Amino acid sequence: MFIPNDVKTILNTLKNNGYESYIVGGSIRDFEIGLSLPKDYDITTNALPEEIISLFKKTVPTGIKHGTVTVIINGDGYEVTTYRIDGEYLDNRRPEHVTFVSSLKEDLARRDFTINALAFNEDDGLVDYFGGVKDLENKIIRAVGEPNKRFKEDALRMLRAIRFSARLNFNIEEKTLKAIKANCKLISNVSNERIRDELCKMLVSHNTTSALDLLKDTKLLEYILPELQIAVGFNQQNPHHDKDIFKHILAVVEKCPPELNLRVAGLLHDIAKPECFTIDTQGIGHFYGHDKKGVVLSEKILRRLKFDNKSIRDIKILVKEHMNVLTKPTDASVKRLINRVGADLIFDLFALQRADALGSRFNESRISEIDRVEEKTIQIIASKVPLSVKDLAVNGKDLIKQFSMKPGEEIGDMLKFLLVKVLEDPKLNIKEELLAIIYEKYIK
Template sequence: MIDKNIEMHIPIDVKIILECLENNGYESYIVGGSVRDCKIGKALPKDYDITTNALPEDIIRIFDKTVPTGIEHGTVTVMINGDGYEVTTYRIDGEYLDNRRPEGVTFVLNLKEDLARRDFTINALAFNEQHGLIDYFGGRLDLENKIIRAVGEANKRFQEDALRMLRAIRFAASLDFHIEEKTLEAIKANSNLILNVSNERIRDELCKMMVSNNSTKALRGLEETKLLEFILPELQKAVGFNQKNPHHDKDVFEHILAVVENSPQSLNIRMAALLHDIAKPNCFTIDKRGIGHFYGHDKKSFIMCQQILRRLKFDNQSISKISILVKEHMNVLTKPSDASVKRLINRVGVDLVRDLFALQRADALGSKSSEIRLGEISRVEERAMAILESKVPLSVSDLAVNGGDLMSEFSIKSGKEIGEMLKFLLDKTLENPELNSKEKLLAIIQHEYKK
C-alpha cells in the first residue's frame, strides 16, 4: 500500500542524502524504526536509516565523505556536517546457518524484496516525500492496532535470526503492544535457538528492556515464551517459588518484578533489582513453625550476580556497581549512628549510595507492610546526605596521611601492612573526624596500632 497523504519530519541532512541519490537517478527511502516512531508520534528519532537501489560503489562515488562500515552487507555510512547516516542497498539475505547472521547478501532492485526480509511489519515501513508511506505488509494497520507481527512466516524469521525473538518482547513492552498469536507461538516453539545468539547481543536487548517504561511486561514476556529459562535460568527458578514468610505476599519472581517496577529507570539499579534475590531459591530453609527463611541470600546473590553479569559480558565497572548494590541491599540500619552510616557509605561508595537507597526503597515497596522499613531507609538516607554535605573523611583517600607517610615515619616497606594501617586509621576517623590530622594519625599508629 502506498499512502501519499502521510507527512513525516525529515532532518535537513537526511533530506540532502535522499535528494542527492534521487538527483543521480536512484530510489531512496527512510526505512525501519524512524518511520515507525514518527508514525506513532514518539519523540523525533535520533537515527535515520536509508535504503536505496544504488550499489555501495555508487553511494561512495556520489558522496564526498563516506565510511564503508558494513560494505559487505551493502551498508555505507554517509557523513553530512559531521554526522553519519547509514545508507544500505536493497538486498535479500542469503541462507542463515547459525540463527544469527546470513552467509551473504544479494543486492536487488526492488524495495518490496528488501522490506520482505525485515523482522516485523511495523519495521517494514518506508517513506520518502515523493511517494509517501510504503507499506507492503500491513505495518500501518498493526501500528494502529498495537500489534507485533512477524513479516511473512514467523518461524522462518526467528530461525534466520533468533535475536528477533527478544526484539519482539522488547518492542511489545516498550511500545505497550501485544504479540500476534502466530508470532507468539513461533517464539515459544523456537525459544531454544536463543542459545545460538552471542551473550553480547542478548545483553544489549536485555538492557533495553530493563530501562524501558514497561520492563516488567518484558520480563513476563520472557517467562511466557520460555526464553527466560535459556537466558536467565537462575531467574526461572524464582517463578512460583513460595517464600512462606509473613513479610512477603508474593512468590520470589513476583517480588522481583515488583522491585524492578518500583525502581527508577537506571540500568544499574534495575539490574540490581532483577538480581537482588536471585539466590533465594538456593538459600531456602523452613523452621519448625513452617516459616521460610533465606539466610545469607544477599551474599550468595552477590556471587551469582557477578557470575551472571560476566556471562552476559557486562563491563567490569557495571559488574562492580550492580553487585555492590545486590550485596548491600539488606543493610537497612534500624538505629543509625554517624559511624555506622559512614561505614555504609565507605562500603558502597559515595557515587553509589543514593542508588542503594533507591533499591532498598523499591525492595520495601515490593514487600508486605513496607511502612516501617521505608521509614528506616529515609532516616538513614537523611543522615547520609548530611554526612556527605559535611565533607568528613569517608575513605582512605580522605585521610590526612597516606602510605608514603607511614613508610617514611615507621621505616616500613610497601605491602599489606600499610593497607591495614590505613584501614585502622579510617575506622578511627569514622568514629571521630577530629582525629584526621597528620600529627594525630601518626600518633595513633605509634601508640595504638603498634601495641
C-alpha cells in the same frame, strides 16, 4: 514526516543521480506513533555500495559485505544500505550471503516486523506493503510474512518482539507469539552480547514486568537467565512476603527508577534466594546469606552477559548491601555504610531498598527506616567529613617515611585502622594525631 537537513542531502543526492532512496524502519515507526523525534535515520536505496561511496565525500564501509555504507555528513553518520534479499541462515544469526536487488518491496519483505517494514520519501510518501500502519494503529507486533521463518533467520528477533511489546505497550500477534514459543531454544545460538543489549533495553522500558513475564511465558527465560527461571513460582513461605520470588523480583524492578544498573541490581538482588531457602520449626521460610551468595551468582551472570567491569562492580555492591537497612542509624554506622558503598552509589542503594520494601508486605516501617538513613547520609556528605581512606590526613607515603617502613599490605591495614577511628571521631583527622595513633598501635 520531519526529515533532518543532512538526511535530505543524502536522499536528494541519490535521487539527483538517478537512484531510488527511502528512509526505512524505526524512525518512521516512532514518528507515526508520536514518539519524540527519531535520533537515527536509516536509508535504503537501489544504488550499489560502490555507487554510494562514489557520490559522497566521506564514507565508511561499515558493513559493505551486506550492502551498508555509513555516509558522514557534518560529522554525523547515516547508514545507507542497498536493497537486498538475504541468503540462507545457517546459524540463526546472520545470512551466509546477501543478494542485491532492485525492488524496495523485496528488501522490506526480509525485515522482522511489519511496523519496521515501512519506508518513506517526500516523493512517494509512506510506503507500506505489509500492513505496518494498521498494526501500529491496533498496537500489534506482527512478523513480516511467516514468523517461524523470520525467527529461524535471526533468533534475536524473538527478544526484539518482546522488547518492542514492552517499550510500545503493544501486544504480540498470536501467530507471532506461538512462533516465539516454538523456536525459543534457538536463542542459544545468539551471542551473549546481543542478548544483553536486548535485555537491558527491556529493563529500562516503561513496562518491564510485561517483558519479563513474556520471557517466562515463551520459555526464553530458561535459556537466557536460567538462574531467574528457578525463582518462578517459588513460594517464600514468609509472612513478610505476599509474592513468590519471581513476582517479588518483578515488582522490585518495576519500582526501581529506570536507570540500567539499578534495574539490573533489582533483577538480581534476590537471585540466590532459591539456593539459600530453609524452613524453621514454625514452618517459616528464611534465606540466610542470600545477599552474599547473590553477589557470587550475580557476577557469574553479568560476566556471562559481557557487562563491563564497572557495572559489575556497582551491581555487586548493590546486591550485597540491599539488606543493610540501618534500624538505628548513628553517624558512625552511616559513615561506614557510605564507605562500603561509595558516595556515588549510596543513593542508588536507597532506591533499591525502597523498591525492595514496596515489593514486600508490611513495607511502611521499612521505608521510614530508609528515609532516616538517607536524611542522615545527606547531612554527613554535606558536612564533608572524612569517609574513605583517601580523605585521611595521612597516606601510605607518610607512614613509610615516618616509620621507615616498606610498601606492603601492612600499610593498607594501618590506613583502614585509621579510617575506622576517624569515622568514629572526625576530629582525629589531623596528621600528627593519626601518626601518633599508628605509633601507639603498631610501632611502640
